[in-house]
Amino acid sequence: MHRRDLIPIGELATRTGVAVSAIRFYEAKGLIAALRTSGGQRRFLRADIRRVSFILIAQQLGLSLEEIAAELARLPAGRNPNAADWTRISTGLRARIDAQIVALARTRELLDNCIGCGCLSLKNCGLYNRADKAAQRGAGPRYLLGDRAMEIAEVG
The missing domain is CATH 1.10.1660.10 (Multidrug-efflux Transporter Regulator; Chain: A; Domain 2)
Structure with missing residues (x-):
């Protein structure tokens, strides 16, 4: 060298x-x-x-x-x-x-709605996630984590 x-x-x-x-x-x-x-x-x-x-x-x-x-x-x-x-x-x-693109696209789709965590709007959440059915799937922002509103509605 x-x-x-x-x-x-x-x-x-x-x-x-x-x-x-x-x-x-x-x-x-x-x-x-x-x-x-x-x-x-x-x-x-x-x-x-x-x-x-x-x-x-x-x-x-x-x-x-x-x-x-x-x-x-x-x-x-x-x-x-x-x-x-x-x-x-x-x-x-x-x-x-x-995977990041999918997660970002999912977030973009849900951006105008409650994402299942209860923090954005109690009024919207009451309509979009009545009786907090998303919580039955586990902790955290269930819709953002991939759960869909219809799947959660079936659980309740």
């Missing part, structure tokens, strides 16, 4: 738009690894620019740091994710994103 392949933490921060403290945090979490100079200063591989960028993108897509660490750990010898890795990761994310 040549010296020009190593960059100080400040340059990594500048190149990725991430605060130095965040880079130290990622290092502490094992997402990136610094090499140390004889004086103890952190030096990162130039390739870590791509690795930090991957972390940022994965976070924006909703992956937790633990999930990101697990994905990075699957790579051989600390290699940065490549196109094939990203295809595998993004394919796994599709089901999660699809």
Whole structure:
């Protein structure tokens, strides 16, 4: 490895738009690894620019740091994710994103009505969820969790 392949933490921060403290945090979490100079200063591989960028993108897509660490750990010898890795990761994310879309669509459909939690309007809830039949299915916003008004009406 040549010296020009190593960059100080400040340059990594500048190149990725991430605060130095965040880079130290990622290092502490094992997402990136610094090499140390004889004086103890952190030096990162130039390739870590791509690795930090991957972390940022994965976070924006909703992956937790633990999930990101697990994905990075699957790579051989600390290699940065490549196109094939990203295809595998993004394919796994599709089901999660699809579930979020379904939940958001359900929320949008119910937005103008009581969602079964009793907090929006007692007057509407009395009409839409008479005698709080949704509660018979369990705690929480039953309609938002996927129960439908007709299914709940049949329970009561």
